[in-house]
Amino acid sequence: MTTRRLHLNAFLMSTGHHEASWRLPESDPYAHVDLRHYTRLAQTAERGTFDSLFLADSPQLWGELGQRPAGALEPLTLLTALATATEHIGLIATASTSYNSPYNLARRFASLDIVSGGRAGWNIVTTAGAEAARNFGLDHEPAHAERYARAAEFLDVALKLWDSWEDDTIVADKAAGVWGDDDKIHPARHEGPYFRVGGALNVPRSPQGYPLLVQAGSSADGKAFAARYAEAVFTAQQTLADAQSFYADIKDRTERAGRHPGHLKVLPGIVPVLGSTEAEARAAEQVLEDHIVPEHGLRRLERLLQLAPGDLELDRQLPAELPPESAVEGAKSRYTLVVELARRERLTVRQLIGRLGGGRGHQTFAGTPEQIADRIETWFTRGAADGFNIMPPVLPSSLDAFVDHVVPLLRARGLFRTEYGPKRTLRERYGLPRPANQHLSPAFA
């Protein structure tokens, strides 16, 4: 039997996930739009035999530029460039189902999958927030449930389009002058409440059939969507118990949706702050916290909690009365996670800002390589994770440190691959089968 192995994803973000990372001496404040920076990161992750790398995204200019780097290269563009600089690593781009059309987006992912030799993945998001909505002709963001209804129909259309060419459509009979078999083309012929798409895609079925489908929403709608479609899930979990509970729940939902629970991989996020001793790691964490401008964190926290400016005080705990999650539009599960973290550990607002500065709700773990490897092993072997979404607080240095000092330990313990081996596609790396074409399923035969 095959040994169960960890899956590691490198979540890349300009100068790193810590909000103050750009202020460190090593950091390049223009890194967010520097292809060389990202090329170096991708090659480092590939040296560490990571399964994949990943870019978050939203079609809007976030936050205030006075506070920290804003803007980013469009993820599919950047990943296409990185595809040519790497050979093995998967390339996962975030794209919104609310602010794209299925025909264009399905084609772009199929094109990336072809160009990269089967390494494309799509982190499917519905995009919270009114700012993004106003960039696409809307006055307000669509309601949470409506965004997810549109997302489900978007996926159905995209899957029809990705299957619109059978794998052996191209005949290439030069002598007869017959290039392809028109009978193997299946126009989408989709008519639904959100989309009408008539034709077939104008690119052949790609090496993976379609990109690896990834999802990161943890609300009830998000989990239902993941159970139905997702092959990998990124999730923010602060404690082993919460992570185990999430893991069991999402696997159970997947099975109830008629899918093999092993065909959905759960990857909690972790922000590794490394030191050769625990004290060194804590000192590194303190340097990062010292670079946070607390007033900036205060304003962001007030927005997340949907409070008015001035409602929070830096050296007091959160107010006793806060709105319930059901009243929150947008990042519902993140809201609850942050409130519970503050309550559980009785954090002042200043302390909470420090804890959120690194991972925005994902767990930050400061320690030695051994301690982080222990944490990873514990979660992996005790039903909390199939792998991890590694969120380096400072880039490139924290990724270098993880690859040079943590990956060797994981390999020595037999938890992680030592080389890529003959598997070629991202789906193969995650231990998932290539999807069959829906037009060839027994129901159609």
Add this chain to the structure above:
Amino acid sequence: MTTRRLHLNAFLMSTGHHEASWRLPESDPYAHVDLRHYTRLAQTAERGTFDSLFLADSPQLWGELGQRPAGALEPLTLLTALATATEHIGLIATASTSYNSPYNLARRFASLDIVSGGRAGWNIVTTAGAEAARNFGLDHEPAHAERYARAAEFLDVALKLWDSWEDDTIVADKAAGVWGDDDKIHPARHEGPYFRVGGALNVPRSPQGYPLLVQAGSSADGKAFAARYAEAVFTAQQTLADAQSFYADIKDRTERAGRHPGHLKVLPGIVPVLGSTEAEARAAEQVLEDHIVPEHGLRRLERLLQLAPGDLELDRQLPAELPPESAVEGAKSRYTLVVELARRERLTVRQLIGRLGGGRGHQTFAGTPEQIADRIETWFTRGAADGFNIMPPVLPSSLDAFVDHVVPLLRARGLFRTEYGPKRTLRERYGLPRPANQHLSPAFA
């Protein structure tokens, strides 16, 4: 003073522009989705110091697969990959204003411009045809005039977005913890009949400010649009007189639109069929024509002329009665060009299909390198062209031949650059200024 120099663009298309090219022994029937094939072509064009390369596109699966290769990698994806394999050459992608949203498309072009170091160009199309419309929720294609009205507003929005960051927005003051200057961000705040876009783009202003704007429609609407926005125009012209007339007209319109006529470059298409003697070139052309399946061309011609199947006969001329251009939706000027070509040269339908097989209405020129260089020089020096859109009938061989045998002649005659030199951006190669940011114009000061 600067010597006026030719501009050359390589129009790349799978196995070549001739519809039967895929049937030749040298051709790879899978070339349309092969990055290595396109990489080789791009590097050949760069060896020939071409200004740019170009990919056509439409968001639909064209025609019948039984007849010839269909489908293509999404152009911006392919050009991003080619950006990493080249250093100097411009990268022009076709994208539709009818079937994209300005925010997403503006960002993708800005991202390509950044990743390529200022080499992005956008061939702006409005996309004719009901097939494409039905992939985007419409029953019919929008009327010609409406497509152009939307295109103009799309451009206005895109230009606002590309100017939404001033060039010096990023401050990068680590000590003070100030990354950017929010006062240098200008949200689009656009409200029009087709688009409402509130925010600023989420990527900084790119090396060129925005991509080179290219246009290829030759209808009255198309020419008005080009005069207002385009910096380069691709055009199909069969005779020197027609090309001179088009050239004078579009330059005049540009001037009347308040722009410098030299800031719009006119590039007619030419399909060069080369041979070391004229007889050899004619023989090569005959081989290509012999590979055309005439019944396929017949059906396409009937569709172009909006006739019913069976209305045309291979060995007779076109019917005397055909609808006027004004009754045609879609490729209006192409319709007229094809009818005039057939009438002028009294071609049978079979002959017309042969003439269209290479360039779909663009001039095909079979001859020696000297003869083609003469044609190019004549058009360039007699007010018919600022350069040419080179459409190799067979790829890679016809591009190799052009670069190896025609480019040296053009260089020897002082008509074309011998090396790229210090100029870096696509707009610099075309001899155009970097556009000023509209928010810094005197009207705003």
